Each structure stands twice: as C-alpha cells, then as structure tokens.
Amino acid sequence: MECGHTAGALGNYLRRYWRELVLHRHGITVEDKDLLSFKIIEAGGMSASARIKYGSAVEACRSLDYIELNMSQVARKFSLDATALANFMRVHFPDVLSWREQLRRSFGFCNGVHRGVRPESLDQYAEAVRLYRTTDMTQAEIASKCRVSLGGLNQHLRFYCNDVLCRKRQSRKIAKENDKKRFGENAGNGRKHAPAPSTVHKYAGALALYLDTDMTINEVVARTGVSAGGFRFYLRRWHGGGRSTVATSCSLRAAAKYAAAIDSLRCRPRPVAQVAADFGLNPDVFRCYLRAHEPELASRHGRMRTAKGRLVSSASREKYAEALRLYSTTAESLRSIASRLGLVYNSVGGYIRRNHPEAVALHASRVAANANA
Structure with a gap:
C-alpha cells in the first residue's frame, strides 16, 4: 500500500521475477534447480506459514502426553482457534484425528460428543459426492444440480472425501500435460474442454442457420448480428476438425451452390470452363467438385491426363x-x-x-x- 501497488500485483511480480526471495521467505531452500519447478503451496498441500503455525499443536495431538485433552483444549494451550485447528487437522492429518479419537475412547476420555461427519450431512451430500466421484462435472455444476451449497460441498469433500480430491488432482495433472484436448474431456483446470454456456447461447441461432441452410458465414452473421471473426473462431474451435455436423453442412452448401451448373452441364454439354463462367464459378474449383462428386459427368466433360x-x-x-x-x-x-x-x-x-x-x-x-x- 505504501508503494501504491496492490497486494495481488506485487505478489505475482515477486513470484514470477524474484521467486528466490519468496522461497526463502517460506523457508524453502533450492540449490542449482529450476525455481519455477518448486511450488510454494502444492495443490491440496499446506503452506509454510500454516505448517509453522499449527506444527506444535499437531505434534501435541500425536503425543500421549496430551491425550486427555480434547481439540479445543489443545488449541487453547497453543493460543490457536479451536475450529481452525480442527479444520487443519481434518484436511491434512485425518489419520491423526481418527487415531486420537479411538485412543481417547479406549482410555475412557470420551465425553459422548459426536465427532466426524454428521449423518444428516452425509445424506445431504451423498448424491453430490457420487457425481463428483463418477463424473467429470465441476463442483459448481454438481452443487447446482443437487441444490446444495458450493462452499458446503467443497468443505465436505476436503474434510471427509480427500481421496476423491487426490484422484481428481492427479487426473487434472495428466490432462494438463496433454496438448491435444478433446471436446468434452477434462481440460486440466477442473473444467471440461467445451464452450461456456453463454457462448453456446450466443451463437446458437447462427450455428443453426449455418448447419440447416446454404447461407454463407457472412450472410449468417449479417442476419444474426454476431461478429464474423467470433463466429468463425467458434466454428473452428468447437465444431471443426472433422466434426460431422459442419462437414455435412459444408457438403449441403456446396451441393446447393453447384446444383444449377451441374444440371445445365447435363442438359447442354459444353466445356466446363464455359459453364463455370455462365454461373460465376471458379473453373478449377468446379472441376475439382465434379471429379469428387460427379465422376461420370467429369469424365465426359472434364479434362484428363494422357x-x-x-x-x-x-x-x-x-x-x-x-x-x-x-x-x-x-x-x-x-x-x-x-x-x-x-x-x-x-x-x-x-x-x-x-x-x-x-x-x-x-x-x-x-x-x-x-x-x-
């Protein structure tokens, strides 16, 4: 603030161009290695500051010397927030929590308070967890479909379904390394490789005209009011590369374009160049179309090599x-x-x-x- 820069901008600048200072501040030593290959906080991992802040409390939870204390008492002993410590343990040390709870029960320190996931929460998020486990839907899509809170679903997954999150991170890592992403598959950032719903809605009318009629792109954009460049990019990105719908549409438009010329050539045989000139067509392109789609007609009226x-x-x-x-x-x-x-x-x-x-x-x-x- 004193230098007139935002915290986010300064942080990005330091992490990109002065990464060694940031790593040193977090207690990470790197020698003769690529600095960019070291992440300060791994996906699903803990930061160095959190490790320092909760480290003593975690060791206390692992020790039998503090087994008679519950989590709130351990947190107060180390001047920590009880809820924050419990959440930290659920995310990063769930095995310590379960081990400690079983040991306290065997020693008779249990006070009858339920710990762990509540049955009503388990029922509330059961369908959402199943979808997240078995599909590539994002958390936002699942939360909207199951009518649950996005924040609540995210917290439930982090606290009680960490194995699912680990598998998702691994699959995203593999997808991110793949340069050739296919439509509808994981893009490596938690989303599908597909256009946004707003983009689909924006070009829906133009795409329908392009597929169902013989109108050119310029005619389509003139009627629908979308930009020509944006519509061309949308077609190439999401409906190109051999997709059958656009390929069929192109064939239909080409057939409609050359239909009159082909009928005229059948009725009044004459040179292909003359027919192309009569209908305002490119002679070479018209010959190529005849060879590909009307080989018999092309053999009678076209040109061939000796x-x-x-x-x-x-x-x-x-x-x-x-x-x-x-x-x-x-x-x-x-x-x-x-x-x-x-x-x-x-x-x-x-x-x-x-x-x-x-x-x-x-x-x-x-x-x-x-x-x-």
Whole structure:
C-alpha cells in the first residue's frame, strides 16, 4: 500500500521475477534447480506459514502426553482457534484425528460428543459426492444440480472425501500435460474442454442457420448480428476438425451452390470452363467438385491426363480416338482420315500434334517404309 501497488500485483511480480526471495521467505531452500519447478503451496498441500503455525499443536495431538485433552483444549494451550485447528487437522492429518479419537475412547476420555461427519450431512451430500466421484462435472455444476451449497460441498469433500480430491488432482495433472484436448474431456483446470454456456447461447441461432441452410458465414452473421471473426473462431474451435455436423453442412452448401451448373452441364454439354463462367464459378474449383462428386459427368466433360501427362478434354479424346488409331497404325493421310470420318482436318491435326506427337512419328515412319518398298 505504501508503494501504491496492490497486494495481488506485487505478489505475482515477486513470484514470477524474484521467486528466490519468496522461497526463502517460506523457508524453502533450492540449490542449482529450476525455481519455477518448486511450488510454494502444492495443490491440496499446506503452506509454510500454516505448517509453522499449527506444527506444535499437531505434534501435541500425536503425543500421549496430551491425550486427555480434547481439540479445543489443545488449541487453547497453543493460543490457536479451536475450529481452525480442527479444520487443519481434518484436511491434512485425518489419520491423526481418527487415531486420537479411538485412543481417547479406549482410555475412557470420551465425553459422548459426536465427532466426524454428521449423518444428516452425509445424506445431504451423498448424491453430490457420487457425481463428483463418477463424473467429470465441476463442483459448481454438481452443487447446482443437487441444490446444495458450493462452499458446503467443497468443505465436505476436503474434510471427509480427500481421496476423491487426490484422484481428481492427479487426473487434472495428466490432462494438463496433454496438448491435444478433446471436446468434452477434462481440460486440466477442473473444467471440461467445451464452450461456456453463454457462448453456446450466443451463437446458437447462427450455428443453426449455418448447419440447416446454404447461407454463407457472412450472410449468417449479417442476419444474426454476431461478429464474423467470433463466429468463425467458434466454428473452428468447437465444431471443426472433422466434426460431422459442419462437414455435412459444408457438403449441403456446396451441393446447393453447384446444383444449377451441374444440371445445365447435363442438359447442354459444353466445356466446363464455359459453364463455370455462365454461373460465376471458379473453373478449377468446379472441376475439382465434379471429379469428387460427379465422376461420370467429369469424365465426359472434364479434362484428363494422357500417358505423357498432358491435359486433354475428355470429349476431344473420345471424338478423335478413331482418327488417332488410324493415323498411328496406317500410312493413310490425315486429310483422308478426317474426310472419311467427317472431322475437321485442322482440328484433328492440331489435336494429334499437340497431344500425341508419338503418333506423328509412327505415321511418318510408316509412310517412309511404304515409300522405300
């Protein structure tokens, strides 16, 4: 306060950049090791100050010299709050408490006061403890579902179900070390790897439009009023990576986008590039879609590669196939072949010269052989 800084900000600064001072203040000595690897207070552990504060009282509870004293008397003897000492013992030394209680009963020091969890509390939190033990629900979700106090549930777990908390900490530690988190699983911080309910509610309408219609993202955000960047991030983060809903939606939108062009190509066969230009589509993307979803139509009207790796029109290949065969296997002139098959000489000649130069070489060799004969 004297320097004008908050306690939280100063604490964060010291723990991050002057950690050796903080460790020294807590009585932790570190030599030639990574300071960040040492935690001042482990999850579920006790702080150094608490260890010092309650250390003498804990040793007294372990000793037979103080066995005739109850917890309140032990606390007063060491100038401690009785409730605070009892809570500290329940969390960190439950075995000492149970051992001490059994020993006091055997010595006849029991005064008839019930100690430990009360039956009504056990019944009150039974369902909540079961859910926390068997599911990945957070304490807040369980408390809301079972209609119990979050603080009361947390205290009940810390006092009487410490084994469950230890298993949860271990599972969170493993989940935190896993870089590839899957939807709905433990994220390593006590929460599920899933969007917040408020985020789901915010984008629910936009997601429904995106999945059920062929509207683009820009059209969806214009209608629903959400930000385009936020909606794109929401889709990539929580509905991407091969999730079937968005993949199906993308297929539906693509099918609707190319449906008219495909019908037009079926009714009036013409080059794919011309169809794409008529409907304002990208020719290369349209060809890729045809090959993937309409392979028969693509084989009739699309382009394919020859044995030499040249791209030729499927229609041209089919049209000039017989002329190419005759030109490659006989010595008949190309003009005669074109006239006999009803083809345009310049067209068939250009096709063969561009795409099948080996046929030109074969024809020339046959003509030369006939001339020599």
